[in-house]
Structures are given as structure tokens and as C-alpha cells.
Amino acid sequence: MENKQIVIPTFGEPEVLSIQSSAMPTPDKGEVLVKVAFAGVNPIDAKTRAGLGWAAAQNKDNLPWVLGYDISGSVVECGEDTDRFEIGDKVAGFIGFPLQGGGYSQYITVPEEMLSRIPPAVTLEAAAALPLAGQTAIQALDKVSVQEGQRVLILAGAGGVGHIAVQLAVAAKAEVFTTCSEANLDYLATLGAHAINYQFSPVSERVEDADALVDLVGGDVALDALKCLKDGAKVVTVPTLSAELICEKAKLLGFDATGMLVDPSREQLDAMLYLVSIGLLKTEIYKIYPMEQVVDAHKQMETGRTRGKILLDMQC
Ligand SMILES: NC(=O)c1ccc[n+]([C@@H]2O[C@H](COP(=O)([O-])OP(=O)(O)OC[C@H]3O[C@@H](n4cnc5c(N)ncnc54)[C@H](OP(=O)(O)O)[C@@H]3O)[C@@H](O)[C@H]2O)c1
Structure with a gap:
């Protein structure tokens, strides 16, 4: 064979x-x-x-x-x-x-x-x-310790990591704001997020007082999103290429910021498979x-x- x-x-x-x-x-x-x-x-x-x-x-x-x-x-x-x-x-x-x-x-x-x-x-x-995308979503949300009632901004909610992160943050009863192109607005609204068209205007013109930022885009888009945060907010920036720059800028602004590298965890995959099996995650x-x-x-x-x-x- x-x-x-x-x-x-x-x-x-x-x-x-x-x-x-x-x-x-x-x-x-x-x-x-x-x-x-x-x-x-x-x-x-x-x-x-x-x-x-x-x-x-x-x-x-x-x-x-x-x-x-x-x-x-x-x-x-x-x-x-x-x-x-x-x-x-x-x-x-x-x-x-x-x-x-x-x-x-x-x-x-x-x-x-x-x-x-x-x-x-x-x-x-x-x-x-x-596996990789879902565990990245879980670990990114953990880094900013998303809590019930918090306002969480997730950049790129329609992607592999983003669509899982949005659903998990909604399930945690956070108020979720997420960015996407026009084609994905309805999709992300059905997942329970406030979907924001980044092609229409920068996210900083549409969201304020967020408690946490999950950045899945990096670069200038992430730097703009820092303007959406309230004092002391938490930031996790996931794309590794621009992580240092974004963390530096975020810390200068007084935010609690970190990059991350996903760490394989069987238990987290077990948990997501269970959520899919009972229809709570798609x-x-x-x-x-x-x-x-x-x-x-x-x-x-x-x-x-x-x-x-x-x-x-x-x-x-
Ligand atoms: N550090 C780590 O351990 C780790 C782990 C996993 C992933 N990553 C990184 O995290 C990033 C996201 O990964 P992924 O797997 O989710 O990528 P992906 O699936 O390729 O993301 C594609 C999505 O990004 C959205 N998008 C593109 N430009 C955007 C913008 N300017 N604003 C908002 N949304 C935008 C697109 O939505 P529209 O079509 O609506 O624009 C698309 O749905 C990548 O850079 C990846 O390398 C890092």
C-alpha cells in the first residue's frame, strides 16, 4: 500500500x-x-x-x-x-x-x-x-480573559480562527463586535456578533469602550483598533509578524497586551468536538x-x- x-x-x-x-x-x-x-x-x-x-x-x-x-x-x-x-x-x-x-x-x-x-x-x-484554528481561538480568548457582559472586539471574525472565536465569545455572554467585508456581514450577524464592515470605515469610527481586543489581522488595522479600547483593556495580537510592534504600541497606551503562539491541547479539542456535537459550535x-x-x-x-x-x- x-x-x-x-x-x-x-x-x-x-x-x-x-x-x-x-x-x-x-x-x-x-x-x-x-x-x-x-x-x-x-x-x-x-x-x-x-x-x-x-x-x-x-x-x-x-x-x-x-x-x-x-x-x-x-x-x-x-x-x-x-x-x-x-x-x-x-x-x-x-x-x-x-x-x-x-x-x-x-x-x-x-x-x-x-x-x-x-x-x-x-x-x-x-x-x-x-484543531489549530479552534485552539488558537480558545487560547486567544483566554489571554484576554473574556467575561460575561464585556465588550470584545474580534478583528477578522469570518476567518478560520475568527468564526470560532466569535462563537465562543458569544457563548461566554460577551457583547461581541467583529470586523469583516460586506460579504460576511450577514454570516457574522447570524453568529450573534455586531458585524462591522471594515471596507466602509475604519473600526475605530464604529466601536468604543471595548474591554478586550482579539487581533487576527495585525499591522495598521490592529493599530487602528487600539483606539476602540477603554482604559486598562486587554489585547492579544495573534499574527506573529507584527506582534512586537502592536504590543509595544498597546503598552505605551496603557493596555495589557500580549502576542501568542498556539499550544496544542487535546483537552481543548475534546471540548470543541463536544460543543459541535451538541450544536453549540458550528x-x-x-x-x-x-x-x-x-x-x-x-x-x-x-x-x-x-x-x-x-x-x-x-x-x-
Ligand atoms: N500565533 C499563532 O499561534 C497563530 C495561530 C493561528 C493563526 N495565526 C495567524 O492569525 C491570523 C488569522 O488566522 P486565520 O486562520 O483565521 O486566517 P484566515 O482564515 O486566512 O482569515 C481569513 C479571514 O480574514 C478576513 N480579513 C482579511 N482582511 C481583513 C481585514 N482587514 N479586517 C477584517 N477581516 C479581514 C477575511 O474576511 P473578509 O473576506 O470578510 O475580509 C477572511 O474571512 C493569520 O495571520 C494567522 O497566520 C497565528
């Missing part, structure tokens, strides 16, 4: 992405072999493919390298000393983050401790949409690309305008 994987043989444009056949991996002690159904695509995948950021720097001598951190699929083999899963169980995970990757594979061995069981009511597609899937169309998937990711998540169907 062959194991097709999507690799970057060299850094560059989306067209560098290629499919290679590898030997079928064998699970070591404590690992299970997962047949991947869907792999999530995240902005970091496109950045690493382009040779940008620390995952690229750390793997420059490791090419060809297999991208991908989000998987859903089923267990097809259990290694020694495993007892959490049986063959056929449906699982999802945030795997190999940040330096190992490997999610864009048809088969992958994973320590069983890193995998969550997918409840029967949750689809494999929804489960693949949650994943938005923009498009599922067959693995052969990974170039198009990365081109779409790089538009920066995807609503929700992009997945790769690895079952071809």
Missing part, C-alpha cells in the same frame, strides 16, 4: 507543492496509525511553503517536508502499549506542531495521547476544521479540495479572504 503525501521539495509559490509516495509508516510504542480523511489548511502552511517564518527556517535542511497540522480520520493500526483506541475509531488531532508537520499525508503515525475521539454526531470534515467550511488540487487550496488561502476553513480531501 502506498502513502501519498503532499510535500514542499523547495520553498516557493504554490506550484512547488507536489505529491510523493512514501513507505507506509509503522506505529511505534504508544502510537497509532491514522488513515487521514481530511487535512486542514492554515495560513502558516502557506507561509512555510513560501519559506517564511520559523517553521521554514527550522526545516530548510529537511526538504522535502510534509506540511500540515490538522487531521481527521480513522485508526487503522494500534502500536504496542496503546489502549485508548480500537481499529476503526474516528479521531482528530493537532499534530506535529510546530516543527514536525506531516498532516498532509494519507497515513500518519501519531502518539495516541495527541488524538481526540470524534463523537458520532460530528463529521470528519468538521473535526478537521477545528464550523464553516469554505471548500474541500481533493489532495491533487492542493495548489488551488494554497492560492485560495493566500487570498486572505476565505470564510471559515479550507480542507484537503486526502482519500483520493
